[in-house]
Amino acid sequence: MWMTEMFLDALSIPYIVIRSQMTTDQRNACLCILCLPIEQQVLLDRKDNSLTAQMQEEV
Structure with missing residues (x-):
């Protein structure tokens, strides 16, 4: 799984x-x-903390 995440990060996806x-x-x-x-x-940011904060503002 982590290799897939690294690949997606490298492609800025x-x-x-x-x-x-x-x-x-x-x-x-x-x-x-x-x-x-x-x-x-x-x-939206992919990091958990800011992701949660943004979603709380949106909802």
Whole structure:
């Protein structure tokens, strides 16, 4: 999995990773992003902390 993430990072392709250690709120925030139009998805940061903060502002 980490090699796939490195490859996507190298290509500057935004992606979302849902991990087992994430809280339910963090997982729900990731799922909300998948439902956004593509233009809005690209603007979101991929880091967990800022991703959660941005999603709370959006919702």
